[in-house]
Amino acid sequence: MLKSKTRFIIYNNNTIFEPDYSDERKPRKRARIEDKESDELAGLFRDSQYYDSKLPDACVVLAGDTLFKVKINALSKLSLKLHAMVDGTETSGDCNPVRLDAEPDDLRALLWAIHTSPDELKQPIKDISHLRKFCSLARISHAFDCSSQKSLALSAIRDALDNSLSETCSSSDLHLLAETAVGCETHILLDAIVSRWIKRIQRHQVPSVPGIISADTLHIPRLSGAAYYAHLQEVAEQSSTISDQGVTRLHMDPKLDMSQKMHLLAGYWSLVNYWEQLRRHPLKFVCCSHNKCSDIWERRWAVALGAPKVLCASQVDVLGLIRITRGLLVVDQELETMDSKCRAKALQSLRDACENLNDTLGDHFTNSL
Structure with missing residues (x-):
């Protein structure tokens, strides 16, 4: 234990002063190379699972803020792109790692796939964390052209959509699935994800607003239309009259930005106008040569649209x-x-109108401004 320094010296009854330690030897500064290494390593972490300092024939890989130590041939054989990056990097270290443009979780998932038995990889996805791992695997496999791992990951995700797991995904997990499909350019998988997302919005199993935000971010018109439409119904239902003059306050979700609120209002106007035109002009169909059928259809159309059940609906x-x-x-x-x-x-024309409107809902909210 170091002895503490004297703070005051009593010289005589009238004099007390502080000792001067300025001449003491100051500690030497570290060598410049050490300073440089320290700066480069600041904020970096060694992965707790995939960094083995004693691993032979390995290279150090940096993904995000995390260092990994991986056998060179394990990465090299996955794709030509990775082979070109890690070949001959035996001398890499913490201060000169191979830098991958990838998130730590994504590289972790790739290394997990490398070290996991084929039988285990083929097991069905059992929970949300497992699903997220396969999304990470799909993303990094697509980025570095690892075709075998990408195919395995996307196949597992597709199978997971067919079981009850897709019914328990949160909006953020659905966004992750859609983002993965968009990033991996798999349109069939994206359609399957969007279809399930829309059904869950329509059943009120997940909120509509995250669907709006995700659709705008990922540029998915079909999801955008369904999510905007669902939120519009909520706004119409929750709107309140705030004065005797009939002024109505629309309660839009505060998570929507001004542009999204404008799209919502544009959709409101466009859909009301669409219905007004439909109400005035009966749907056309290919009719027989005489006019009797057309006359009956137009007359009963007006009666049906004047029914209380129609007039009371939003x-x-x-x-x-x-x-x-x-x-x-x-x-x-x-x-x-x-x-x-x-x-x-004539009746089929109504079914067709419903399907066509459903397919083009996004246009009412985005193309009407």
Whole structure:
């Protein structure tokens, strides 16, 4: 234990002074090379699982802020791209690592796949953390052209969508899945993910606003339309009248930015206008040569759209309104007097209108401004 230095010296009864230690030898500064190494390593971490300092024939790889030590041939054989990066890097170290443009979790997933038995890799994805690992594997495999690992990861993710696991994913996990499919340029997988996401939004199993934000970020028009449409129904339902003059306050989610709120309002106007045009002009269908069927259709169309069930429904729920109208016309007895083929075509025109609107919902929110 070091002896503490004297703070004051009593010279006599009238004099007390502080000792001067300025002449003491100061500690020598570290060599410049050490300073440089320290600066380069500041903020970096060695991975707790995939950094073995005693590993032979290995190179040090830096991903993000994390250092890994990996056998060169283990990475080299995965793809030509990785082979070109790690070949001859036996002298790499913490201060001169091979730098990969990848997130630590993504490289961790790739190394996990390398060190895991083929049988275990083929096991079904069992939980969300396992699913996230395969997303990381897919991303890094795509980035570095590891075709075998990419195929394995995407196949596992596709299989996971067909089991109950996809029904428990949060919005952030659904975003991760969609982001992975977009990044890996797998449109079939993206369609499957978006279809499940839309169904869960429509069933109120996940909120609509994260779907809006993800769709705008990842540029997915189909998801954008469904999510905006679902939130518009919530806004219409939760809106409140705040004065005797009928002024209405729209309660939009605060997580939406101003541009997204403008798109929501544009969609509101566009859909209401779409329904108004549809209400005034019956849907056309290929009719028989005489005019009887057309006359019946137009007359019963006006009756159906004036029914209380239609008038009481929200004008912005156009999909719902079309379904209600079709339901009324399907059981309309006067339509039975139409030619059977004409009646079938007329009712099919409503089904087609509903499908077409569903496919182009995104346009009402983004292309109407």
